[in-house]
Amino acid sequence: MTASTRAAAGVSVFVVDDHELFRSGVRSELSRTCRIVGDAGTVEQAVAGIVRADPDVVLLDVHMPAGGGRGVIDGVRAEGSRAQFLALSVSDAAEDVIGIIRAGARGYVTKSISADELVAAVQRVHDGDVVFSPRLAGFVLDAFASEADQPIDPELDLLTARERETLRFIARGYTYKEVASELHISVKTVETHVSAVLRKLQLSNRYELTRWASDRRLV
Amino acid sequence: MCEHAAMAQVSVPRARTTMDGAPRPRLERSRSDRVIGGVASGIGHHLGVEPTTVRVAFVLLSLAFGFGIVVYLLTWLLAPLEAAEPAANPVAQRVFRPTLSQALGAALILVGVVIVLFVSGFWFGEAFAWPVTLGAIGFAILWARSGEDRRGRSAVDVVISGRRSITRVAIGSLLILGAMTIFLANSYSLSTAGPMLLAALVAIGGLGLIGGPWIWSVGRDLIDERSSRIRTEERAEMAAHLHDSVLQTLALIQRAPAPREMASLARTQERELRAWLYGRAPTLAGARLRDAIDSMAGRAERDQQVKVEAIVVGDADLDERARALVAAVGEATLNAGRHSGATEVSVYVEVEDDAISAYVRDHGTGFEPEAVATDRRGIADSIVGRMERHGGTAQVNSRPGAGTEIVMRLPRKPA
Numbered sequence: 191m192t193a194s195t196r197a198a199a200g201v202s203v204f205v206v207d208d209h210e211l212f213r214s215g216v217r218s219e220l221s222r223t224c225r226i227v228g229d230a231g232t233v234e235q236a237v238a239g240i241v242r243a244d245p246d247v248v249l250l251d252v253h254m255p256a257g258g259g260r261g262v263i264d265g266v267r268a269e270g271s272r273a274q275f276l277a278l279s280v281s282d283a284a285e286d287v288i289g290i291i292r293a294g295a296r297g298y299v300t301k302s303i304s305a306d307e308l309v310a311a312v313q314r315v316h317d318g319d320v321v322f323s324p325r326l327a328g329f330v331l332d333a334f335a336s337e338a339d340q341p342i343d344p345e346l347d348l349l350t351a352r353e354r355e356t357l358r359f360i361a362r363g364y365t366y367k368e369v370a371s372e373l374h375i376s377v378k379t380v381e382t383h384v385s386a387v388l389r390k391l392q393l394s395n396r397y398e399l400t401r402w403a404s405d406r407r408l409v
Numbered sequence: 410m411c412e413h414a415a416m417a418q419v420s421v422p423r424a425r426t427t428m429d430g431a432p433r434p435r436l437e438r439s440r441s442d443r444v445i446g447g448v449a450s451g452i453g454h455h456l457g458v459e460p461t462t463v464r465v466a467f468v469l470l471s472l473a474f475g476f477g478i479v480v481y482l483l484t485w486l487l488a489p490l491e492a493a494e495p496a497a498n499p500v501a502q503r504v505f506r507p508t509l510s511q512a513l514g515a516a517l518i519l520v521g522v523v524i525v526l527f528v529s530g531f532w533f534g535e536a537f538a539w540p541v542t543l544g545a546i547g548f549a550i551l552w553a554r555s556g557e558d559r560r561g562r563s564a565v566d567v568v569i570s571g572r573r574s575i576t577r578v579a580i581g582s583l584l585i586l587g588a589m590t591i592f593l594a595n596s597y598s599l600s601t602a603g604p605m606l607l608a609a610l611v612a613i614g615g616l617g618l619i620g621g622p623w624i625w626s627v628g629r630d631l632i633d634e635r636s637s638r639i640r641t642e643e644r645a646e647m648a649a650h651l652h653d654s655v656l657q658t659l660a661l662i663q664r665a666p667a668p669r670e671m672a673s674l675a676r677t678q679e680r681e682l683r684a685w686l687y688g689r690a691p692t693l694a695g696a697r698l699r700d701a702i703d704s705m706a707g708r709a710e711r712d713q714q715v716k717v718e719a720i721v722v723g724d725a726d727l728d729e730r731a732r733a734l735v736a737a738v739g740e741a742t743l744n745a746g747r748h749s750g751a752t753e754v755s756v757y758v759e760v761e762d763d764a765i766s767a768y769v770r771d772h773g774t775g776f777e778p779e780a781v782a783t784d785r786r787g788i789a790d791s792i793v794g795r796m797e798r799h800g801g802t803a804q805v806n807s808r809p810g811a812g813t814e815i816v817m818r819l820p821r822k823p824a
Contacts, residue, residue: 209657215664253652280660280679281652301660302676302716324755328720331759335723361720362814363755363770 201316204245204273205229206236206262208254212301216249216278219305224312233257237265245273246316252279252290260293267294276315278303284329288399291391297321319381320388327361330391333398346394349387356383436484437491446485540592547584550577648686655682673714680707696727698735698765702758705739709754713746716753723760725821733799734765734819740791741769741815749773749813763821770814775807792817 202225207213213229220226227243230236233256240248240262248266252259263275277295279286287298296315299308300323311321322330334349349357352373359369366384370377391399436455439447449467450460470477593605659679663672684703699721706719725731738756745754751773758767788805792815796803801819 209661211661212657215661219664280656302663305664324718324720324757328722328757331722358757358759361722361759362757362768363718363753363772 200225201247201312202227202243202245203312204236204240204243204248206231206240206248206254206259207251207278208232209251212251216308220309220312223309233261233265236262237269240266240273241269241271244271247312248273248275249278249312250275250290250295252277252281252286259290259295263294274315274318276311276321278308284332287326287329288333288391291326291388292399294392296388297323298326299323300325320384322357322360322384322387324361324363327357330387331357331361333391333396343395346390347396349390353383353387356380357387360384436488438485438488440491446481447490448481448484448488451488451491452484540588540595542588543591544585544588547581547588550581550584644686651682651686669714673710676716677707677711680710698725698727698731698758698760701727701732701735702738702756705735705742706756709739709742709746713743715746715751717742717746717756718753719756719758721758721760725760725765730799730801730819731765733795734767734801734817737792737795737803737817738767738769740795741788741817744788744792744815745769745771745773745813749775751812765819765821767817767819768814769817770812772812775809775811775813777809778805778807788815 203220204227205213205216205220206229207216208231210231213231217226217229227245228239230239231254233254236248248262250259250262254261257265259275259277259279266273275295277287277290277298278301279290279298280301281287291298297311297320299311299321303311303323314321330349331354334354355373356369359372360366364372366377366380370380373380437451439450439454439460442450442460444464449463452458453460453463456463467477467481470480589609590606593609656679659675659682662675663679665672680703684707702719702721706717709715710717727735738758742754742756745751749771751771753771755770756768757770758765793803793805796817796819799819801817803815803817805813805815807813
């Protein structure tokens with residue numbers, strides 16, 4: 191995911207993180223390419239601020255007191271906002287990643303992501319695409335690995351061969367563009383595949399997914 | 410952070426729900442609303458019924474061959490006392506201590522009952538009354554608990570674990586044994602007391618031999634379970650704390666335009682700390698492939714000062730062949746860090762039914778595999794050679810300017 195593929199010019203961004211220092215760091219990094227319309231350190235402030243500022247993309251910390259990232263997503267959705275969420279966290283535990291995606295985030299990146307990559311991810315989420323980091327791809331492959339248990343809804347509970355292949359390339363560190371050229375398909379098709387996977391991730395009742403989410407009491 | 414909330418919930422029991430879907434409080438003896446042991450109001454609270462109703466039910470049940478009393482005592486023993494709300498209500502927190510007049514009243518009622526029994530001809534005789542009295546006192550001592558350590562624990566817990574209760578158990582047991590002896594001695598002539606005692610001892614010994622190991626292991630399990638729960642909770646608390654402080658700082662340092670060494674150090678320490686905080690408990694079977702890959706990635710990050718994103722799907726035992734694969738992956742990672750010029754190396758390992766596949770990829774300068782094959786001994790010996798010796802394959806895909814990927818594959822069963 192190189193930044194050169196797209197410029198995130200003019201995308202309005204709202205930053206939610208309970209760490210002041212981290213917020214200001216992200217603000218200064220993004221302010222060159224994006225329009226920062228606000229930030230917040232608590233769930234309550236975040237919901238009010240996002241509803242007021244109506245940003246395109248919300249950068250959302252997974253862990254926050256009183257509700258966490260999920261609290262923000264639920265609160266904002268209840269107010270009918272159309273903002274997209276990109277989760278940003280120092281945690282790389284499977285239950286965090288799966289949980290926040292199931293709550294409605296359109297992607298997940300870790301806080302060690304470079305500034306350029308972060309800008310590219312923001313743009314991608316703004317365009318309606320999803321951001322699949324290698325780690326998220328790994329978790330999904332793990333969660334959908336066992337074929338043994340009976341799928342209740344094969345449409346949602348199983349990955350197609352093509353989706354699996356795409357995820358494998360992403361987990362191996364390939365960019366969407368590189369995946370497209372390896373599989374002889376267009377970048378748009380790659381995006382269609384990962385969007386389909388995200389949808390399955392959010393809607394499937396596979397045992398592994400519900401277990402991860404319920405470990406964190408996210409469902 | 411939300412981990413606080415999630416982890417605090419570890420100790421909270423899973424709430425069952427009543428039929429209308431509202432969460433049902435768990436069965437705990439009440440601290441504040443109690444006539445004897447707080448059992449009735451506890452049950453009432455649990456079922457959503459007036460405590461008085463429960464009390465009347467207990468009295469009625471007691472008329473049926475004492476059934477109510479038995480149920481009451483069992484519930485008293487098994488249900489934990491509700492947790493005290495700190496400083497919220499000092500009166501409710503106070504352990505129930507009867508005042509003088511209450512004690513006097515209870516004693517008078519008891520005397521009255523005895524007199525009624527005596528007069529109405531139901532008196533069992535001294536041979537029965539004294540052992541019963543002694544036994545009752547012993548029982549009371551055995552199960553009475555000091556006020557400090559009974560929070561949220563059932564009586565069985567306390568007697569099994571409390572060190573301070575040993576004296577109490579000893580005295581209580583002695584009293585009960587004494588009561589049994591008196592009863593036996595009174596019921597049978599002294600000449601038969603010897604054989605009786607012997608028979609009793611044999612019976613007790615036999616029961617001990619049969620049930621002893623089981624009781625011992627149950628006690629052991631309880632203690633083990635408790636101490637492991639305490640350890641887990643301590644670790645969860647520490648994880649929540651460190652997550653809010655150190656992990657955030659380390660993430661920040663990596664973002665700052667700091668010297669490469671400093672960022673690398675922060676990354677390594679973050680990885681180590683994270684492995685300890687969120688790590689899986691070590692399995693008895695020994696190390697697993699996933700852990701080996703993770704620690705390999707940590708070493709490569711430290712030595713080469715590149716970021717290594719290691720992703721493992723599935724897991725396998727770390728046998729000799731898997732070790733060889735890890736070593737080859739490690740060599741490939743070092744190569745990428747040393748020669749490619751890339752700042753990040755992606756490692757992906759997938760365990761399938763028939764084989765383990767590993768990919769080491771960088772977006773660096775790349776090279777012409779044919780041209781440098783001779784001087785890159787690392788790739789020839791440590792990667793390709795090692796994989797082939799263990800029945801696997803390794804393939805180098807690289808083009809100048811397009812980065813490098815080394816693909817390794819190891820069949821699960823030797824070919």
